[in-house]
Amino acid sequence: MKRNIISIIAIIITMIMLSCEKPLNTYNSKDAIYFNDAARLPLFSGEVIKDSTIVSFSLAKSQDSIVNMVIGTTGGKSSQDRPYRLSVNASSTAKEGVHFEILNKSFSIKKDQLKDTVKIKFLRKTDMQTNTFLLSFDLLDNENFITAMNNKVTNQTTGKKISYINYRWYVNDIIKRPARWLDTYMGTFTRKKLFLMVSILDVDPAYLDTSVSIAEMVAYAKYMQRYLNDQKLLGNTILEDDGSIMIMGPSVQ
Template structure:
């Protein structure tokens, strides 16, 4: 009996010793730096993790937009600030000072933190109505962080990957015919007509995305046609960008 108790005691001491040793194991090597969006978990079924984002002004009335780009690092928190390197890829077509505000000259993971947020302010410019601009951000290794966690294969058949250290921001103001546009009441779609309706009717451009009530669309169409008629009678005929007179749909004439 004593031998059994003695053996169990030795076994317990060995297990406890092993646990104590394993608890002393800490992160070895320099921490990796990455874009947080590429490592997050899906929040809803069908949620797709991407290494890019689209900022579209198309169905909004704002002139500026601010996006939060979150940078993360692996390893333990540090008791001091750590700078990291974030650069604009020369292949970017977005222009600093025009499409977006210039980024800071230095970036820092603050002490006792594992993440940093970069605020990217973008501007609605006329050229974005026809051409999408791309801002490409690259994280690079420095004395504090490495970039060994570069990418992940998401399709083994095609070899398609997404990146942890390159992030693309697509900026546009390209307005296409919205799904809720009903020609019978609203007539031929144009960007100019859409935003004229936004101003005259005091509605949001997004109202025409989806399935708005046909009754409301009919009422809007009639109101707008009266507005256009009044403008014409006052010698202020509204023309489309192609020079043709703006009219609403045949169902409200």
């Protein structure tokens, strides 16, 4: 009888303890969203990770350029698409439809994915020859993602930070003198001369910047001077933008 009483008391105590238990709190925070290029690991030793990119048409032949901007998320994959908010910052000076187009129709992390790619087309315009335009993007909170992972201090002394939720593109067509350009053969560098050479010789301007040999340069310069002389004889003297006669360098006269 005594054993039965003890058993009943033990059962009652167990039931009381179970009825008093509270459910454990679970972690239910939203995943964070960020610009992948600003938060990724370096691809090689010494690479500087940035929260901005410069796009220059300076030595390009194309009239537009498509770039990829990758958006990343923390947490696990989802079985459904998760829209995120991407906004053009008011500080931007590049104009949509004039200097750039966003090719994506919507912004979302697709199901079973942790990244999305935003495609931006930059359009080469005359005003880029004298101005650098800014296109700045912000990631914003929504029902699927938060922006809690917002920056990283890269210099403890100065307090300089890199942003994970603001990314900037700087675009221009400000011409640069190709690195291998030699005045003795090519003459004074001008934008008009460079692109006349590109047109007549069908040479990529980037090739003149990185790869052209001196022998090739001499050949290009001689050919261009003959072309300029022929045009002058035909009554079509080619002038620089300042009104002076276009000529190649003294070594090919």
